Amino acid sequence: MAKLGKVDVDQILADPEAPVAGNPEGDVTIVAFLDYNCPYCKGTAADLRRIVATDGKIRLVYKDWPILTVSSVYGARLALAARYQGKYQATHDAMMAIRGRSATEEAMRDAVKAAGVDMARLDRGLVGQGPAVDALIKRNKAQADALGLHGTPVYLIGPTSSPRRTITRDSRKL
Numbered sequence: 604m605a606k607l608g609k610v611d612v613d614q615i616l617a618d619p620e621a622p623v624a625g626n627p628e629g630d631v632t633i634v635a636f637l638d639y640n641c642p643y644c645k646g647t648a649a650d651l652r653r654i655v656a657t658d659g660k661i662r663l664v665y666k667d668w669p670i671l672t673v674s675s676v677y678g679a680r681l682a683l684a685a686r687y688q689g690k691y692q693a694t695h696d697a698m699m700a701i702r703g704r705s706a707t708e709e710a711m712r713d714a715v716k717a718a719g720v721d722m723a724r725l726d727r728g729l730v731g732q733g734p735a736v737d738a739l740i741k742r743n744k745a746q747a748d749a750l751g752l753h754g755t756p757v758y759l760i761g762p763t764s765s766p767r768r769t770i771t772r773d774s775r776k777l
Contacts (some may be wrong), residue, residue: 608634615746624662632662633760635665636758639699665691683740684733704741
């Protein structure tokens with residue numbers, strides 16, 4: 604088995620580029636590693652959204668981790684680029700609502716458009732913000748790899764903030 608790396612907890616909890624939902628000052632954080640083609644992610648999306656909305660004290664950090672298909676990468680890029688329009692959550696919800704295990708790029712674009720995203724602006728954002736979007740996806744992958752994650756969804760639940768420390772998979776703490 605490959606040796607697992609270390610990851611800084613603050614990188615997971617407070618990456619300024621990672622989309623955050625719920626209460627930004629919440630007392631509990633859920634970090635969700637997700638793929639838009641994962642049927643289990645899709646199956647839990649409504650429950651996760653409901654828990655965050657009804658509790659009122661949960662901070663949800665999304666980690667787009669496209670590992671299943673080529674279109675998963677495309678979907679993650681769309682969602683993260685939509686963030687620059689303030690439309691990450693709408694895009695995320697729309698793509699999680701697509702039925703099936705392997706959504707096409709066309710189906711993803713149609714869902715995002717139906718969610719009210721300005722597609723011309725999104726396309727410009729993918730060009731202009733593409734390097735930042737790709738860097739975030741790469742950081743999410745590095746974090747998942749360092750934690751020894753093997754599939755989606757993964758939900759890490761812990762305090763909103765932490766003292767500066769690192770974790771390994773063996774410690775299994777946040």
